[in-house]
């Protein structure tokens with residue numbers, strides 16, 4: 001009888017071991033697929049600007065170099081392509097850090113209005129090209145002190161504002177508003193009256209590399225990582241991000257932040 005019990009225990013142990021191994025293998029497979037997909041996406045993102053740069057260089061080597069004005073124009077375009085590559089690589093670096101949780105938030109108290117003014121100054125030209133007006137729905141002189149990682153929050157706001165301009169309509173508006181919320185929080189909203197997002201795409205726009213219009217947004221020059229980065233940063237602050245959007249009407253992205261202590 002003793003032996004039978006031991007055999008039973010042993011069989012159970014073996015089964016448990018096998019089950020654990022199976023789970024481990026499945027997890028590894030999921031991770032491996034995730035890694036492959038990520039690498040596939042990266043190569044895809046890098047290919048377009050790289051081919052553009054190569055195209056200009058080859059044309060220059062092919063004789064375009066002789067003409068001074070053409071030479072300058074092509075070099076400028078090649079340089080824009082390189083700029084784009086750097087931008088994508090910076091975003092990739094950021095998303096990798098965010099996804100492995102390797103991001104140390106350096107929290108401080110800062111005036112979010114002041115930060116928004118610098119961001120507005122930075123993107124005013126970009127907005128002007130589409131005749132988009134950037135506005136605040138708050139008193140310009142008012143200070144709103146919040147607590148968070150200023151550099152990262154700057155990236156959140158920049159990404160949301162850039163998107164509102166990119167997907168905003170000609171002669172449209174982009175408005176940033178800040179409102180007090182209960183329990184020591186503010187909510188910051190970035191609203192545009194641009195192309196909007198169809199209902200079925202809304203839940204997916206925060207996924208990395210997800211784009212509604214595959215060709216359109218690439219032409220606009222994003223990395224497809226902007227909103228994924230935004231979501232990670234907001235959540236790393238233990239805050240929430242919301243989206244409301246209607247096709248043809250516009251979009252509103254909002255997130256909460258803690259007020260300065």
Ligand code: ADP
Nearest residue numbers: 163164167205211212217222223224225226227
């Ligand atoms: P991208 O580099 O493509 O802009 P993002 O992660 O910033 O990448 O955004 C993902 C997708 O979400 C965009 O390709 C676009 O389809 C959609 N999107 C983001 N912001 C807006 C907006 N303000 N209005 C309409 N569509 C938007």
